[in-house]
Amino acid sequence: MKKILFIEDESTLQEAVGEFLRQKGFFVLKAMDGETGLRLAKSERPDLILLDLVLPKKEGFEVLEELKGDEGTKNIPVIILTNLEGLKDLDKAMSFGATTYLVKTQYKLEEIFEKIKKIIGE
Amino acid sequence: MDENSFLSQLNIFKQCRRYGVSLWQCPQFLFVVMGLVIILTSVLSYLIGSRYIAEEETVVMIVLIVSIFLFVLSYTITRSFERVAEASRMKSEFINIVSHQLRSPLTNIKWTFEILSSEDFDVPESKQEEYFINVKENIARMVELIDDLLIVSRIEQGQLPIQKKEFDFAELVAEQVSRYKIFSEASHIKLSLAVEEGLPKIFADSSLLKLVIENLIDNAIRYTTGKGEIAVNIKRRDNNKILFSVKDSGVGIPEKDQKYIFQKFFRAENALKQRTKGSGLGLYVCKTIVEKSGGQVWFKSKDQQGTTFFVVLPIK
Numbered sequence: 560m561k562k563i564l565f566i567e568d569e570s571t572l573q574e575a576v577g578e579f580l581r582q583k584g585f586f587v588l589k590a591m592d593g594e595t596g597l598r599l600a601k602s603e604r605p606d607l608i609l610l611d612l613v614l615p616k617k618e619g620f621e622v623l624e625e626l627k628g629d630e631g632t633k634n635i636p637v638i639i640l641t642n643l644e645g646l647k648d649l650d651k652a653m654s655f656g657a658t659t660y661l662v663k664t665q666y667k668l669e670e671i672f673e674k675i676k677k678i679i680g681e
Numbered sequence: 682m683d684e685n686s687f688l689s690q691l692n693i694f695k696q697c698r699r700y701g702v703s704l705w706q707c708p709q710f711l712f713v714v715m716g717l718v719i720i721l722t723s724v725l726s727y728l729i730g731s732r733y734i735a736e737e738e739t740v741v742m743i744v745l746i747v748s749i750f751l752f753v754l755s756y757t758i759t760r761s762f763e764r765v766a767e768a769s770r771m772k773s774e775f776i777n778i779v780s781h782q783l784r785s786p787l788t789n790i791k792w793t794f795e796i797l798s799s800e801d802f803d804v805p806e807s808k809q810e811e812y813f814i815n816v817k818e819n820i821a822r823m824v825e826l827i828d829d830l831l832i833v834s835r836i837e838q839g840q841l842p843i844q845k846k847e848f849d850f851a852e853l854v855a856e857q858v859s860r861y862k863i864f865s866e867a868s869h870i871k872l873s874l875a876v877e878e879g880l881p882k883i884f885a886d887s888s889l890l891k892l893v894i895e896n897l898i899d900n901a902i903r904y905t906t907g908k909g910e911i912a913v914n915i916k917r918r919d920n921n922k923i924l925f926s927v928k929d930s931g932v933g934i935p936e937k938d939q940k941y942i943f944q945k946f947f948r949a950e951n952a953l954k955q956r957t958k959g960s961g962l963g964l965y966v967c968k969t970i971v972e973k974s975g976g977q978v979w980f981k982s983k984d985q986q987g988t989t990f991f992v993v994l995p996i997k
Contacts (some may be wrong), residue, residue, distance in 0.1 A: 571789045571815040574808075575796055582802055613781075642784035645777065663788040668795050 561679055564588045566622065567640070568614050576609075585675075589663070593617025596627055598630050600678040606679045611656075611662035612641040612648065621650060627656040636660050636678050700766040708763035715755030723748045773947075777962070780828055786819035786839065799810075829962040832892070833945065836969045841889075843973060848887045849917050849922060850994070851876045858895045858913055869908045872898075877916035880923060884997050889970045893978075895989050896963040897927045904988070905931035907917050922976075928989040934982040942980075943968045967992075 563585045567573050571592070577587045588603055590596035594615040600608060606624070612619030619639065624630045636658040641648070649660045658678060661671065704710050723744050730740040793812050796802050804812065835841045858874045865872040901911045909930040918924040934942060945965045946972035973976040977996045982988035 563844070569785065571787060573793065575789075575793050575812065575815070576988065577795055578805075579792075610795065642781050642788060644780070644784075662784075664784050664791065669793055 560584065560586045561607070562586045562588065562603065562605040563675070564590065564596065564599055564608045564620065566590045566593065566608065566614065566619070567611045568592060569611075574648045576578065578669065579597050580672070580675075583672055591615075600626055601629065604631065605635060607675060608635055608637045609640050610637050612643050612652070613641060620655065623652065623655045623657060626667065638671075638674065638678070688741055700770050701767055702766050706762065706766065708759045708766055711762055712755065715759065722751060757771055779826075779830065782961075783823060783941055783944075786822040786826075789819040790816050791864070813882075826962075829966060832966050833962055836966070841969070841973065843889065845886055847882045847884050850883045850885075850925070851880050853891060854894055854913060854915060854922070854925065855889065856896060861895075861898045865911065867903050868902060868905070870902060870905050871910045872902075872913070873911070873913070874913045879916060880915065882997055883923060884993060885974045885994060890974065890994070891965045893970050894993065895927075896967050897908045900963060900990075901927050901929035901931065903989075904933075905929050920995060922993050923996060925992040925994065926989055928987065930987040933984045933986050933988055934980070935961045935984045939980075939982065943955040945980075970978065 561584075563580055565573065565577055565580070565587055567576070567589075568591050573589050573591065576598070579587055580587045582633060588599055588605060590599050594616040596608075596614070597617065599605075602677050610619050610622060614622070619641070623637060623639070626635065626637060631657075637656070639652045639657045639660045641661075645664050651661050659674060661674070693694060693707070693709040693713060693946050696709045698705060700865070718884070726747055727740060727744045730743055732735070733742050745994075767803045770821065793816050797804060797809075797812055855874060855876070858872060862872050896914065905911065907947070910929045911930075912926075914924075914926045915955060916924055968978050971992055971994070975994050978992045980988055
């Protein structure tokens with residue numbers, strides 16, 4: 560079973576999306592802030608990370624930078640899942656090594672599932 | 682760091698991009714152009730002057746006066762352009778923040794509905810109610826933001842209607858306190874109200890002051906994590922005023938943020954990082970309403986040690 564780490568501070572989303580991914584057959588780890596997310600990424604080595612950018616304790620960009628700077632986690636694909644829509648944010652995330660950048664309101668959960676499937680398989 | 686910011690001040694093209702206006706509307710660029718015009722004018726007027734006026738000192742004096750005049754003029758003009766450009770920049774930032782603030786609850790609603798209406802997705806019986814409550818809460822969040830935005834827009838256009846009448850302020854507070862008790866108790870927060878006896882009625886706009894009371898109590902609950910206490914107090918002050926205060930045992934306001942908290946969207950900018958949800962407009966709305974009612978609002982707070990907001994209102 561593939562392991563996905565979902566770093567998101569909105570509990571509603573954490574709950575709903577987590578449940579959705581579980582039913583799709585993934586093992587979902589949840590983190591409500593950047594620090595916890597980073598710690599879990601290092602200790603659990605998930606197959607993929609879904610990362611929000613606006614996070615308490617440690618911002619998404621910092622988390623991404625540290626993930627990509629760490630030997631143990633730098634090869635884990637990271638999907639940015641955010642509501643920040645600026646081109647600057649997108650460029651920054653891609654230059655930090657994100658695999659893809661998705662604006663939440665523009666996608667259905669099914670479409671996000673398709674993206675995940677493409678990256679790590681089912 | 683300082684050197685960097687000084688150098689970037691000199692890079693006018695970068696500065697102009699920041700404002701997002703055309704080069705000819707950009708204050709820094711205009712200032713440079715004006716500077717060149719001044720130098721050119723000075724040289725020209727010196728050359729022309731020295732041809733017709735015999736005394737060198739007179740020529741220099743005239744050139745000096747003309748260039749000082751031009752300098753002051755161009756400085757004033759570019760300063761006013763700077764204000765316009767800054768306003769335009771803040772407007773786009775404002776739109777960015779608002780759209781982010783609206784998108785968050787919208788995503789929650791959209792995805793929760795997708796799950797609830799999906800045929801292959803099996804919503805556990807126990808979760809169904811929770812999902813519907815989520816949708817309801819997020820719709821309320823959007824409504825709240827839009828209401829706040831409308832009030833802000835009215836404030837900025839100077840169209841906030843104030844309808845004063847005589848009413849019992851303590852009674853209005855008591856109503857709100859009992860309404861918010863449901864929420865505070867759900868979060869294990871003790872919400873209490875103490876009213877000095879024999880308070881007179883006040884002459885003000887009750888529907889606007891209700892917003893102030895709601896905002897302050899709501900904030901106190903939001904920023905108190907875990908068990909805590911909120912004490913609401915009303916008493917007379919200086920014979921012709923009343924003092925309303927809301928004291929919480931919450932997270933407090935860090936010192937470096939304290940001078941900004943009444944600014945529009947402040948929390949949105951710095952506190953995009955923070956957990957609590959809110960429009961970032963509440964305190965701005967409070968301050969404007971209180972000041973329009975002839976009162977004052979201020980606070981005392983220490984990081985991690987709670988905050989007390991005070992509102993003084995005139996009785997008449």
